[in-house]
Amino acid sequence: MPVATPDKLLSLIAPGAQVVVRDEEWLVRAIEPTSADGVKVRCVGTSTLVRDAEATFLTKLDNVAPLRPEETRLTADLSPRFRASRLYLEAVLRKTPVPANQTGLALADRHLLKRLDYQRRAAHKAIAGLRPRLLIADAVGLGKTLEVGLILAELIRRGRGDRILVVTPRHILEQFQHELWTRFAIPLVRLDSDGIAKVRREIPANRNPFSHYRRAIISIDTLKNAGRYRHHLEGIHWDAVVIDECHNLVNRGTLNNQLARVLAPRTEALLLTSATPHNGDPESFAELIRLLDPTAIADPTNIDAADIDHLYVRRHKAHDEVAAEVRADWADRLQPQPLLIEASDAENAMFAELANTWIHPASGTAPTSGKGRTLFPWTLFKAALSSHRALGETIVARRNTLAKRDTPDEGTNTAAIATEDAALQRLGELNAAIDDTSASKLTALIEQLREIGVDPRSNTRVVVFSERIATLDWLAATVPKALKLKDSDVRVLHGGMADVRQMDVISEFGLAESGVKLLLTGDMASEGVNLHRQCHHLIHFDLPWSLITIE
Template sequence: MPVPAPPVRPPIAPGVTVVVRDEEWLVTSVDVTNDGQLLHVQGLGALVKGTTASFYDSLDDIQVLDPAQAMLTPDASPGYRRTKLWLEATLRKTPVPLSDDKLVVSTQMLADPLAYQQSAVRKALSPDNLRTRILLADAVGLGKTLEIGMILAELVRRGRGDRILIVCPRHVLEQMQHEMWTRFALPFVRLDSVGVQRVKQKLPATRNPFTFYRRVIISIDTLKQDRFANDLRGHRWDAVVIDESHNVTNSATQNNRLARILAPSTDALILASATPHNGREESFAELIRLLEPTAVTPDGRLREDEVKRLVVRRHRHSPEVANVVGADWAERKEPQNLLIPASAQEDAVADELDRVWLHPQGSSPYSGKVTQLFPWTLAKAFLSSPAALRASIHNRIRTLQAHPAPDQQRELDALHRLDKLNDASYATAGGKYGRLVSYLRAIGVAKDSSTRAVVFAERVDTLHWLQQRLRKEFGMAEDQVTVLHGGLTDVDQQEVVESFKQAGSPIRVLVTGDVASEGVNLHKQCHELIHYDIPWSLIRLEQRNGRIDRYGQKVSPQITTLLLQPSSQTFSGDLVVLTKLLEREEQAHKALGDAASLMGKYSVEAEEEEILKVLAGQQDLDEVVADVATVASGGGLAGLLARLSKAPAQPTASAANHPRTLLYTKQVDFLRDALQEAFRTPAARPQANGVGWKEYPQDRIAEFAPPADLRQRLEVLPATYLSDRKVLEDFKLVTTPTRGQEVLAEALVDTSSHTSWPEAHYLGPLHPVLDWAADQALASLSRNEVFALRGTVDVPTVLLLGTLTNRRGQVVAASFMAVEFYDPDSPHGFVTPYGTPQEMLEAVGLTGSASNPGAPAGIDKLQALMPAAVRDGDAYLEQVFVAAADSTQQRVDDWVQRTDAWMDAYESDVLIKRSEVKQRRIGVAEEKKLLASMAPDRQLLRPLAMILPADHPVAAPPAAPMATGPTLFTGSEA
């Protein structure tokens, strides 16, 4: 016999209360699957309070509580504290609708209120977009990480950020985690090598870590591992961030394949890169396709109107930026390009390179057949350091000796002769190294000084050579001159970066390779950057300089380049090319904010190859490196991005965009009341049924011992932070944003600490502590109850909240209303709508302080008004939600039709490979499925409270309760 299909249940909307397995749960989100509706819930009942679970409606008996049957319960608490807590918690848990473009939480975080960053967030959240898809292509130093955090914070408040994946370079994993937590109160688990080991110990091999951890920060290299790559398939995300996204543009790489898996499996996709393409339109188009497949025509052409909608591009001197950064981004000093006469030993090496290898009178000794540019590889190593040249010579000798050929003896002889000359240079101080030492002394670097410097060099051999010599030269300890390069483990790299930010760090000279040129913030304690060698790439120069020349740099940064000048006229002339390269980077910095567009290669390796050809006399520099003015006024990608960066400054967000809490003046007031209600004596010792609550108003700090269910929510944070700051034992919270910024800054200058994670954490609106407190408040009422209390109304009034949601459980529209009953015997009330919950609460007198004379009498008689209020509210919602539903459905339909037409054109193009068509079809099909789930299909009405006139009679007082023991709260707080 055929198995009967499970019964089709009516759609269940987030926000509704359900009873499953005889426990009460709040539905937080709903996924529509092939097996029915999957409900994600939070426990409200006594046994499940503070827990989360997921239930399929096809497997469990799910009872949806009827709002018309909500029971009234009188509120006799002081100042109606119980009602205010419950209402505040309910409204906090109700997502802001997708159509609301106001910045509701990101402006209350620990980020400076910069208009250009806020405009990027508003663009990402624009109601014209069905979902958040954006490429943050701001130039180096503008704070893309903060923009990412602000967007994610707004998505969380809209119920669209429960499951978030951030993919970033491995050396900035902790930096990203630190910024998300300290500034935005978003806790992420960090899956670096240590985090991966924790996963292996905690989870069985068959368990998908992405279902266990809701918010994850991971590197692309770790994500490539078979375990994680396989776990990605079939997993849905609310938001995915790919930082340094230019690393995923090559369609032939595994990075790109991972990006293609992620893009259609997430609602929001945020890409970030200061160099968003490699000069080829197809690479930039690949990023745009990830965001919106139909924004690129089937034949690969960009649709400029879509690019403008999907891309944010500004630089230091864009109107939108220059007008607001002020003293928080000190203008860089005029760069110093120091020409240093070579020592006698260096001159001998340079002369040998010039006469024998670079500009030989006869044939070159180089026997390679693939390229004749190897001699310039030797020259580049020489310009880096004697150690780098020694490594290059020895590597080449080993290669030749491994596969000897008769015609290679001449090259071996020349290499040995060059090696001998280089040994003499290696053993002496040298002109360039000596100039580095004198410069470091001149700026104040010393063993017992606080002055710091970053020294960049390309070759690892140079880094270690400099480290050893500088330690000895300055008499410094081992940890005072530190090397950072890509060969270190991810944990070691993060430790170096983390240490260098802090005033208490022992590091005085950070000698680093180009691994630190992307994404790393080195400006907190440093404003001196020295190029010990010159990267033959404008991109790399720009990236290096951006480590200290960025927003938040209070001291004008000084960029210094050491240029070795041999006496050889020919070789010296070659250095003119490199000097001009430095000058062009500075011009591009001021005019374009994008040095890469001058060469149009958008790849470090490709730029280096072109410069090599210039040095070898095969091309002219002006042919390879374009004039800045020409690029700014030209077409193509460079011209398009230049036009985007010149957009006029956006208006600053109005104060109306920054609502605070609804019923509480401060976040700490809500937390304090929630603890008082949940624990009665929260200031008592934790062992005595309290949490040890203390407040220090002068310091604007509160502290308490987190209970077990709260500690569980914080365990995704770094174990070192939790233990060093004793977070799980005594959680310190900063109660104002000003003090929060101070505490963050103090953590960096605290010489007694070895961490930049602050001792006290800012209590922002998304803080897990407040979410936990809201759960406590929601669990305070019994099943399907609402409070009855007095307010500034003339007749009994029922407050209602209506929401329209889509199949993904996202709130499309919300409506707040009051149903007033002027005639208690009438079956109908009068519906008064309000634009915001604040307006509704103010209208009934709940936003101010109030005294409670006692529980209202006659609740049983008023109970009959609840079904009537729900019925009237439902009828009103059906009218007001029609327009919102039609508008959203029309946008979904338009997108699907546009996608269908695009796919037809794609499949009919005979020039496109069939494998490519299949891959694109699968990706677009996933996009269509995701978009279709955004069409609204369910409506929910929730009673919030019944408000009675102020003169409503008081019920008879209950018998005096038994004493519960002393409390440390006094006055009205008791």
């Protein structure tokens, strides 16, 4: 039988009171009398198991027991010079929010970072607004993570940063977490694939995993699964949400964009960061700004900078604010050294077939069929410019797709499919004639690595970029043997790896004692990853087609 609340306690139940119900502590939000079930008490959880969970109790069905101040038990402070009491009072003072009308930075000189006024201006701009919603679009190397840390620390000091969610690409989870903890003493629980599994083991199945920790950092690749996590995200409100590398959110209909649209209206403060927020399409940029303020841009084709000035900061290394403070600390960037490689006979034969049949066919039409037929020749071309291994993988994947479509179903053009398959077979045969000895770029890469001093006894470290995983795997199998490197001297990093493994590789490459000499990585490492600490040379094995990626 349910235990009802004694009538003598009903007068003590009021909004703001703390109560104990079902062995958990709750904060009363509102009360409402009912005709038959006593008083309806709306609460939010404060103890560990029910923290931030909302619930409604009826006093005729539950024993809602108020926590009475007069029943507080006093304990003598026996610590030397009342140390425990003074620490407690200091903690209370630190937790006392700064008044809202105080827009100056309250913690400006209490962090482990060099004082740079241009970084503080970004924090002040966010704090001065009624709602801290800001796009931080500073160029690479200016400290966007530090500006985020300054803003979050100020929000916490003002009592407006209790619940924080940071969303980043999975390969920089640990890096972002490390910066906020070591420089600003902001602890974020890392919810990578292992972290979420651990939370699910610790809490009941019907509990929201995002209410278990008040401050968390999670990969956008994990969180964007709308079907798996959306109902949890819709049931929780954040004080501050940070989305790093936000240029990945601009395309409507993508999972990243859907995730941002769920989070944006459910947070008071929203911070977006990207060194490349504008891809040249005003519609895409408007989509980003509308996450901060849906009413800021009325016409995406006619964006007035003055209308959105309060929503973004954008500085580069030559900006007056930046150059005055740190320009002298930066070495001039060296000019890249392009190496012109002469193709082998086998490669020339393959490229001739690719050009004459696919890129510039004499008939004017490439032998492609089905969806994407106009772009597929360039997909082959991009793969060939990376490596013959990447091209071979692309050809096999396309022929497998054609084999599945080559059925007598109505509407299938079997003749066009047969023509394309035959052309792919010819290209594949020429491509198969290329081996490690006739792959000219591989030979040039090995010679270049030897020239800059990569060998088993040296400490020279090199990052080699390629856009194709097949190319990375091929280089990992051939280059170490040619240079007589051990397996422990080489690491591969790409987006197909598990998030925990990605972070381990990045961390290992950044340690002087790890001994890793060669990092073979895809273009995922161009977004926010600090690879400079122990790196001496950067080589593009194949040039990215995006100028932004090269930059």
